[in-house]
């Protein structure tokens with residue numbers, strides 16, 4: 001049976017949540033958290049099979065209506081057209097997908113840098129614009145952008161990715177203040193390591209201390225909606241962020257980050 005908390009969540013953020021990058025890993029955990037709280041879903045990803053499997057699982061488990069869009073978020077015009085064609089009201093927008101060019105900047109291709117800008121900056125920015133307008137008109141809604149501890153300072157060999165995550169943090173913080181008086185909750189999740197397929201692929205060594213399962217990050221984040229501007233899931237990440245952004249000089253923080261990321265190739 002639906003609880004009062006669930007009903008409150010669905011009234012504030014329904015009828016549909018759109019999760020950009022919602023087919024597996026953290027994105028699927030966000031989609032599941034939304035379905036559990038009584039929302040219908042639109043989920044976007046590139047690989048059709050994983051998208052369909054997640055949609056079927058959420059329909060069966062929660063009775064949610066789940067619409068899928070197989071698309072590449074680097075193509076904003078295509079995504080906008082297909083989202084608009086669905087004709088549904090998006091009350092909660094979660095931007096989860098990211099492109100992570102790893103390795104020395106000197107070796108990065110223009111195509112990789114352009115993809116990072118398109119997937120990590122242009123798409124969350126323009127989709128936030130697209131969905132926030134109707135939310136402001138309705139006087140209610142929610143927006144969650146995913147960021148990373150890597151975006152708190154320069155991160156050697158992840159410099160472009162880290163800079164795109166800093167963009168999301170700063171965008172969400174500004175919009176939190178602008179939009180909360182208009183009924184729209186904006187939140188940025190500044191996460192440390194999360195045990196997603198993407199993380200497992202990139203990390204050959206054992207997981208970093210404090211690595212969290214996707215479900216913990218998604219639940220902590222959805223639970224913090226309305227209590228922005230920033231959520232940092234997990235005690236280890238909270239301490240790490242405080243140290244890196246508040247206690248240490250920029251040089252020292254970049255130096256510490258470099259010990260973790262400087263060897264990435």
Ligand SMILES: NC(=O)c1ccc[n+]([C@@H]2O[C@H](COP(=O)([O-])OP(=O)(O)OC[C@H]3O[C@@H](n4cnc5c(N)ncnc54)[C@H](OP(=O)(O)O)[C@@H]3O)[C@@H](O)[C@H]2O)c1
Nearest residue numbers: 021023024025026027045046047073098146193194196198
């Ligand atoms: N994993 C970590 O340790 C970690 C740490 C801090 C912050 N974060 C942040 O958390 C978020 C998710 O992390 P993750 O990378 O581990 O991913 P994830 O949530 O496990 O999976 C990525 C999702 O996005 C989709 N996706 C990726 N690129 C896409 C594109 N160009 N167009 C459409 N869909 C796309 C994927 O499906 P398809 O592949 O089928 O497209 C999948 O559904 C990111 O914003 C990341 O910056 C992650």
